[in-house]
Amino acid sequence: MSIVDERVYAAAAEGDPRALGTVVPAVRALVTRRCRAELSASIGLEQADVEAQRISRDIISALPRHNGASLLAFVNRQARHDVARLSKRRRRSKEVGSLIDRLPDDEREVLILRVLSGLSVADTAVALGLSPARVLLDQHRALSRLREQLRAG
Numbered sequence: 093m094s095i096v097d098e099r100v101y102a103a104a105a106e107g108d109p110r111a112l113g114t115v116v117p118a119v120r121a122l123v124t125r126r127c128r129a130e131l132s133a134s135i136g137l138e139q140a141d142v143e144a145q146r147i148s149r150d151i152i153s154a155l156p157r158h159n160g161a162s163l164l165a166f167v168n169r170q171a172r173h174d175v176a177r178l179s180k181r182r183r184r185s186k187e188v189g190s191l192i193d194r195l196p197d198d199e200r201e202v203l204i205l206r207v208l209s210g211l212s213v214a215d216t217a218v219a220l221g222l223s224p225a226r227v228l229l230d231q232h233r234a235l236s237r238l239r240e241q242l243r244a245g
Contacts, residue, residue, distance in 0.1 A: 101163040105155045115163065116152055122164075123148045123171045130175050134182065147174045191241045199234035206231050 103111035127144035128137060135143070151170045158166050192200055198220075205216040206227070217224045 098162060101155075105158065107156065112152075115155070116148075118163075119151055119167050120144070120148045122167055123151065126168075126171045126175060131178070134179070143175075143178060147171055150174065188238075191238055194241070195234050195237060199230045199237070202227055202230040203234040203238075207235075 100111045100114050104115035124141060124144040127140045127147065131140040131143060147170070151167055154170065192203060195203065201220055202216060202222075205211045205219060206213070211219065213224045213227050216222075217227045220227070222230075
């Protein structure tokens with residue numbers, strides 16, 4: 093990234109097309125390397141590249157609002173933050189998925205349809221052949237069990 097002069101960065105932040113032509117590939121290269129290094133083992137190379145594209149796009153969009161630190165420091169800070177947030181979200185998702193798998197079948201099905209799929213109580217009741225009251229009861233029990241399991245660690 094040191095090949096990008098801070099004057100070019102400043103021009104890119106102001107929207108100069110030639111400067112953006114220099115800065116955008118440098119940002120993408122740095123972010124792609126970081127994502128591949130930190131994420132490819134857990135989500136695969138292809139998905140790491142998809143995340144790198146998204147993070148790069150977000151960083152490039154934020155250039156006009158940023159002033160202060162060098163481009164390298166700005167990109168590194170943003171990429172580090174986004175990769176850490178993604179890693180945390182993936183860990184949490186796996187943890188919650190594991191907890192959902194431990195629920196009784198009927199409660200798990202209700203939770204998946206209601207909370208994860210967004211079906212209404214009535215639609216969930218029809219899909220599972222239950223009364224709406226039973227759907228609400230199973231949903232309440234499932235969420236209570238999940239809360240207890242999360243508190244227990």
